Amino acid sequence: xTNFTLETGADGVALLTFDAQGKSMNxxxxxxxxxxxxxxxxxxxxxxxxxVVVQSGKASGFCAGADLGDLEKVAGAEAFSTDxxxxxxxxxxxxxxxxxxxxxxETCGKPVAIALEGLALGGGLEFALGCHYRVAAxxxxxxxxxxxxxxxxxxxxxxxxxxxxxIGLQAAASMILEGQSKKPAEAKALGIxxxxxxxxxxxAACRKWxxxxxxxxxxxxxxGYRFKEGPYTxxxxxxxxxxxxxxxxxxxxxxxAQKNIMSCFYEGLQxxxxxxxxxxxxxxxNSLVTPEAKGMIRTLFxxxxxxxxxxxxxxxxxxxxxxxxxVLGAGMMGAGVAYVQxxxxxxTILLDRDxxxxxxxxxxxxxxxxxxxxxxxxxxxxxxGILALVTASPDYSLIKGADLIIEAVFEDKQVKAEAxxxxxxxxxxxxxxxxxxSTLPITELAQNSARPANFxxxxxxxxxxxxxxxxxxxxxxxxxxxxxxxxxxxxxxxKTPIVVNDSRGFYTxxxxxxxxxxxxxxxxxxxxxxxxxxxxxxxGMPRAxxxxxxxxxxxxxxxIARATKADLGPKYQATAADGVFEAMVNTFGRxxxxxxxxxxxxxxxxxxxxxxxxGLSEIAKPTVLECPPDLRxxxxxxxxxxxxxxxARCMEEGVILDPRDADVGSILAWGFAPYxxxxxxxxxxxxxxKFVAECDELAEKYxxxxxxxxxxxxxxxxxxxxxxxFGGQKQAA
Numbered sequence: 001x002t003n004f005t006l007e008t009g010a011d012g013v014a015l016l017t018f019d020a021q022g023k024s025m026n027x028x029x030x031x032x033x034x035x036x037x038x039x040x041x042x043x044x045x046x047x048x049x050x051x052v053v054v055q056s057g058k059a060s061g062f063c064a065g066a067d068l069g070d071l072e073k074v075a076g077a078e079a080f081s082t083d084x085x086x087x088x089x090x091x092x093x094x095x096x097x098x099x100x101x102x103x104x105x106e107t108c109g110k111p112v113a114i115a116l117e118g119l120a121l122g123g124g125l126e127f128a129l130g131c132h133y134r135v136a137a138x139x140x141x142x143x144x145x146x147x148x149x150x151x152x153x154x155x156x157x158x159x160x161x162x163x164x165x166x167i168g169l170q171a172a173a174s175m176i177l178e179g180q181s182k183k184p185a186e187a188k189a190l191g192i193x194x195x196x197x198x199x200x201x202x203x204a205a206c207r208k209w210x211x212x213x214x215x216x217x218x219x220x221x222x223x224g225y226r227f228k229e230g231p232y233t234x235x236x237x238x239x240x241x242x243x244x245x246x247x248x249x250x251x252x253x254x255x256x257a258q259k260n261i262m263s264c265f266y267e268g269l270q271x272x273x274x275x276x277x278x279x280x281x282x283x284x285x286n287s288l289v290t291p292e293a294k295g296m297i298r299t300l301f302x303x304x305x306x307x308x309x310x311x312x313x314x315x316x317x318x319x320x321x322x323x324x325x326x327v328l329g330a331g332m333m334g335a336g337v338a339y340v341q342x343x344x345x346x347x348t349i350l351l352d353r354d355x356x357x358x359x360x361x362x363x364x365x366x367x368x369x370x371x372x373x374x375x376x377x378x379x380x381x382x383x384x385g386i387l388a389l390v391t392a393s394p395d396y397s398l399i400k401g402a403d404l405i406i407e408a409v410f411e412d413k414q415v416k417a418e419a420x421x422x423x424x425x426x427x428x429x430x431x432x433x434x435x436x437x438s439t440l441p442i443t444e445l446a447q448n449s450a451r452p453a454n455f456x457x458x459x460x461x462x463x464x465x466x467x468x469x470x471x472x473x474x475x476x477x478x479x480x481x482x483x484x485x486x487x488x489x490x491x492x493x494x495k496t497p498i499v500v501n502d503s504r505g506f507y508t509x510x511x512x513x514x515x516x517x518x519x520x521x522x523x524x525x526x527x528x529x530x531x532x533x534x535x536x537x538x539x540g541m542p543r544a545x546x547x548x549x550x551x552x553x554x555x556x557x558x559x560i561a562r563a564t565k566a567d568l569g570p571k572y573q574a575t576a577a578d579g580v581f582e583a584m585v586n587t588f589g590r591x592x593x594x595x596x597x598x599x600x601x602x603x604x605x606x607x608x609x610x611x612x613x614x615g616l617s618e619i620a621k622p623t624v625l626e627c628p629p630d631l632r633x634x635x636x637x638x639x640x641x642x643x644x645x646x647x648a649r650c651m652e653e654g655v656i657l658d659p660r661d662a663d664v665g666s667i668l669a670w671g672f673a674p675y676x677x678x679x680x681x682x683x684x685x686x687x688x689x690k691f692v693a694e695c696d697e698l699a700e701k702y703x704x705x706x707x708x709x710x711x712x713x714x715x716x717x718x719x720x721x722x723x724x725x726f727g728g729q730k731q732a733a
Contacts, residue, residue: 001035001039002020002021002031002032002035003018003019003020003021003026003029003031003032003035003036004016004017004018004019004032004035004036004039005017005019005057006039006042006043008046008048008049011050012048012049012050012051013049013050013051013052013053013207013210014043014046014049014051014052014053015052015053015055015203016039016043016052016053016054016055017054017055017056017057018054018055018056018057018062018063018127019056019057019058020032020058023058024058024060025058025060025061025063025064026056026057026058026060026061026062026063026064026124027063027064027065027066027067027068028063028065028066028067028070028098028122028123028124028127029067029070030067030070030073030094030097032067033097033098033101034097036097036098036101037097037100037101037104040101040104040105040108041104043105043108043110044104044108044109044110049110050110050210051110051111051112051113051210052108052110052111052112052113053112053113053114053115053203053206053207053210054112054113054114054115054127054128054131055114055115055117055202055203055206056115056117056118059117059118060118060119061117061118061119061120061124061142062114062115062116062117062118062119062120062124062127062128063119063120063121063122063123063124063127064119064121064122064124065121065122065123065124065147065148066122066123068301068302068305069302070094071297071301072297072298072301072302073094088285088286088289091284091285091288091289092281092285095156095157095281095284095285095288096281098123098126098127098156098157099156099157099158099277099280099281101130101157102126102127102129102130102157102158103130103158103273103274103277105130105131106130106131106132106218106221107221108216109216110216111132111133111209111210111214111215111216112130112131112132112133112216113131113132113133113134113135113206113207113209113210114127114128114131114133114134114135114206115135115202115203115205115206116128116134116135116136116137116142116144116193116202117137117139117199117200117202118137118139118141118142119142119143119144120142120144121143121144121145121146121147121181122145122146122147122148122155123155123157125144125145125146125159125192126146126155126157126158126159126162127157128144128193129158129159129162129163129166129192130157130158130162132214132215132216132217132218133194133195133206133209133214134192134193134194134195135193135194135195135196135197135202135205135206135209136184136187136188136193136195136196136197136202137184137196137197137198137199137200137201137202138184138185138196138197138198138199139184139199140183140184142183142184143181143182143183144181144182144184144187144192144193145175145179145180145181145182146159146163146175146176146179147179147181148176148179148257149176149177149178149179149255149257149258149261150179150296150300151293151296151297151300151301152255152256152257152287152290152292152293152294152295152296152297152675153257153284153287153288153293153297154176154257154260154261154264154280154283154284154287155176155280155284156280156281156283156284156285158277158280159176159280160172160176160261160264160265160268160280160283161264161268161269161273161276161277161280162218162220163175163176163192164227164229164265164269165219165220165227165269166191166192166219167190167191167192168229169229169236169239169265169269170229170239171190173239173243173261173265176261177243177247177258177261177262184196195209218273220273221273227269227270229269230269230270231266231269231270232270236269240262240265240266243262243265244262247259247262252537252538252539252540254292254538254539254540254673254675255292255675256286256287256290256292256293257287257290257292257293260283260284260286260287261283263283264279264280264283267279268280291676291677291685291686292675292676292677292685294677294681294685295663295675295676295677295678295681295682295684295685296674296675296677297677298663298677298681298723299660299663299664299667299677299678299681300667300674300677303660303663303664304496304664306660307496307497307498307660307661307664308491308496309491310487310488310491310497311660312487312497312498312499312658312660312661313483313484313487313488314480314481314483314484314487316480317480317481317484317485319488320403320484320485320488320489321488321492322346322403322404322485322488322489322492323346323347323403324346324347324348324349324401324402324403325341325346325347325348325349325402325403325404325405325406325489326348326349326351326398326399326402326404326405326406326423327341327348327349327350327351327405327406327408328351328352328405328406328407328408328409328419328423329351329352329407329408329409329410329419330350330351330352330357330358330360330361330362330392331352331361331408332364332462332463333408333436333460333462333464334350334352334361334406334408334409334436335350335360335361335362335364335365336364336460336462336463336464336465337406337408337436337460337464338350338361338362338365338390339364339365339368339369339464339465340464340465340493340494340495341389341493342365342386342387342389342390343386343493343494344492344493344494345389346389346492346493347389347391348389348390348391349391349393349398349399349402350362350365350390350391350392350393351393351394351395351396351398351399351423352392352394353394354394355392355393355394357394358392358393358394359392361392362387362390362392365387365390366387368465369383369386369387370383396422396423396425396426397426398426399423399426399427400426400428401428402427402428402431403428403431403485403489404431404432404433404434404485404486404489405423405424405427405431405432405433405434406434406436406458407419407420407423407433407434407435407436408436408460411437411438411439411440413440413444413445416435416437416440416445416448417445417448420433420435420445420448420449421448424449424450424451429451431454432454432455432456432482432485432486433449433451433454433455433456434456434457434458434486434489435455435456435457435458436457436458436459436460437457437459438459438505438506438508438509439504439505439506439509439560439563441475441502441503441504442455442456442457442473442474442475442478442502442506443475443476443477443502445457445475446475446476446477446478452475452477452478453477453478453479453482454478454479454482455475455477455478455482456472456473456474456475456478456482456483456486457471457472457473457474457475457502457506458470458471458472458473458486458489458490459471459472459473459506459508461508461669467668467669468495468496468668469495469496469497469498469508469664469665469668469669470490470493470495470496470497470498471497471498471500471506471507471508471665471669472486472487472490472497472498472499472500473500473501473502473506474499474500474501474502475502476502483499487499496664496668498661498662498664498665499657499658499661500650500655500656500661500665501654501655501656501657502655503650503653503655504564504567505560506655507647507650507655507656507661507662507665508665508666508669508670510646510650510655511643511646511647511650511666511679512643512669512670513557513560514642514643514645514646515541515545515548515639515642515643515670516545516546516548516549516552516557516577517575517577517642518545518577518638518639518642519532519536519544519545519546519548519549519639520545520546520549520576520577520580520581521575521576521577521580522545522635522638523546523580523616523619523620524576524577524579524580524619524620525576525620525623525624526620526621526622526623526624527622527623527624527635528622528624528625528627529546529599529612529616529622530612531624531625531627531635532544532545532546532635533545533546533547533612534627535627535632535635535636535639536548536639538632538636539636539639539640539673540673540674540675540676541639541640541671541672541673542670542671543671545639546598546599546600546612547599547600547610549581549592549598549599550592550593550598550599550600551592551593552592553591553592553593553594554581554584554585554590554591554592554598554599555585555591555592557581558581558582558585558586561578561581575705580619580620583619584598584599584619588615588618590613597613598613599612599613599616600612600613601613634698634701637694637698638698638702638706640673640676640682641691641694641695641698641706642705642706643666643672643679644679644680644682644683644691645695645705645706645708645709645712647662647666647679647680648680648683648708648709648711648712648722649709650662651680651711651722651726652709652710652711652712657726658726658727659680659681659684659722659723659726659727660727662678662679662680663677663678663679663680663681664678665678666678666679680722680723681723683712683721683722684721684722684723684724688712688715688716688720688721688722689716689717689719691708691712691716692708692712692713692716695707695708696708
């Protein structure tokens with residue numbers, strides 16, 4: 001067996017060890033489920049076995065949950081678009097093994113204790129809940145939780161049934177619906193584990209418990225057991241009513257898993273355990289075969305992990321390890337970059353036009369460190385050491401010896417050109433220059449460089465300390481070696497890199513801008529502003545289009561549109577949004593959140609609520625005052641599909657080569673509706689033929705911008721998908 005071993009001692013205690021071969025962390029695989037069922041049958045039939053201790057053979061913890069690859073096979077296989085009945089049977093057979101195994105374990109007739117040295121998440125915690133006694137090491141780094149809802153599925157090996165029966169419905173619902181994790185002390189207080197011991201002492205504590213000759217039965221299998229918080233009880237009735245309302249508000253019913261979890265609670269908790277587990281399995285399978293689960297598992301699980309390990313890094317180039325990095329520009333963006341570099345142990349030179357400006361940037365780094373100390377995430381001595389890595393100065397000669405430069409000066413071609421020239425004079429020949437820009441073409445900026453092969457775009461997102469993505473932009477002259485070095489740098493500062501080719505607006509700014517632009521077009525069409533904003537939130541985007549436009553800055557939108565028009569000339573395609581933004585900025589002086597006047601009015605007190613500007617009727621008189629369900633759905637598609645269509649054009653033009661970059665980038669950069677799996681997965685998981693047909697309908701109603709590009713039409717006509725033709729595996733091959 002490759003996952004589990006069973007050894008029985010002379011005292012009759014069997015040690016069931018979970019140690020998946022070839023892995024640094026235990027995960028539950030389809031093969032492991034079969035092994036476990038066989039071993040539990042052996043435990044039950046072997047008279048020499050009097051009790052069982054379950055343990056991990058790895059120092060990393062007990063189990064991190066389901067295996068990523070196997071989970072995608074079950075939920076993301078291409079077969080899931082053809083025969084739904086066959087898909088459900090495959091899923092039921094594949095994942096049902098663990099539900100059966102854990103039920104067999106708790107009803108084997110012999111007491112089972114589990115030693116939790118380290119984390120137990122997802123199926124790992126469900127394994128533990130199937131044991132009669134749970135001992136955890138008192139290690140603050142450990143965590144226990146059921147995070148499946150975060151990737152579009154639900155705990156299907158007893159989690160939705162055992163946890164509420166163990167700790168109560170309200171506590172369990174919060175953990176399962178939100179995917180919360182608990183530290184050991186919290187788990188003990190809730191009753192998830194019965195005992196906390198010092199690290200390394202869990203197995204001994206389990207043996208001690210077994211020596212007391214305990215009963216081999218779970219509370220819910222005791223005669224006369226009845227769950228006290230069912231939907232038809234005084235205690236449970238309000239929990240279900242309030243819980244469903246809260247879930248609907250938080251998810252806008254975009255996430256099928258959350259609805260299915262509530263159904264598991266409602267139906268299963270009224271039944272005996274065996275029947276409850278069948279209910280849970282049915283809802284798990286119904287969740288697994290949804291497009292949402294397929295997209296979320298693929299992107300938020302597999303692709304995110306792959307890219308966070310450099311899955312898009314050019315092969316054949318030795319790994320680099322930057323030790324010293326210079327940052328040009330000590331404003332909020334440059335200071336944020338300096339902070340994440342110092343946090344990663346990188347010596348940082350923070351440069352600006354004068355000492356006062358440079359010092360202001362370093363003070364921002366100190367403020368972030370002080371906040372971490374105040375919240376107990378770091379001690380003062382460590383913070384002081386990190387701050388010491390940052391040298392603030394106007395002296396460009398300090399660049400000497402740097403492995404790279406990150407330029408974060410004002411978004412202006414001439415300002416950047418001067419910074420490039422001044423800095424490169426001190427940069428080593430083998431080092432590279434990274435320009436942080438959100439719109440200016442990298443190939444054009446590289447014309448100011450003496451070595452364009454070493455010039456690349458490194459686009460950070462604000463606030464840098466909290467945003468997990470960096471967009472790496474390859475110019476026409478940029479070498480693969482420079483790309484590889486840029487990826488290595490991003491990985492070292494603990495961010496996720498995506499790699500794109502040069503284009504106006506690159507990938508993230510180009511696709512994101514379609515969302516706010518569509519909101520402005522809807523306003524120009526006479527759609528009531530509250531309808532635009534409410535529908536925008538209902539799409540699952542983190543913010544509505546008009547409020548997001550305010551956050552970015554309306555005058556910036558005007559500047560970008562003017563610059564684009566100047567560069568493209570007759571090829572520029574104006575929309576009604578141009579007039580809206582021009583009027584807001586130039587007629588009414590409303591620049592957005594930064595001057596407290598945009599589509600919204602912002603009170604001076606940041607704690608007070610913003611309100612839509614009543615003068616919006618002067619931009620366009622509202623004529624669409626009601627939004628029935630069919631119109632609401634049409635508007636939701638407008639706001640989401642316009643982004644996906646632009647992403648498809650980016651694939652067609654070669655701006656994006658790997659759909660993983662497109663999907664991960666869309667979620668991490670601007671929060672594209674996570675339940676879709678990203679802009680490309682939205683199309684793939686729906687089916688390109690259906691997506692194209694719906695876009696054709698939108699084009700008839702709202703304009704030619706909804707006409708699918710040739711690549712999208714070709715893929716739809718041939719029955720292909722973006723991942724099928726351009727999948728990340730192919731890029732790495």
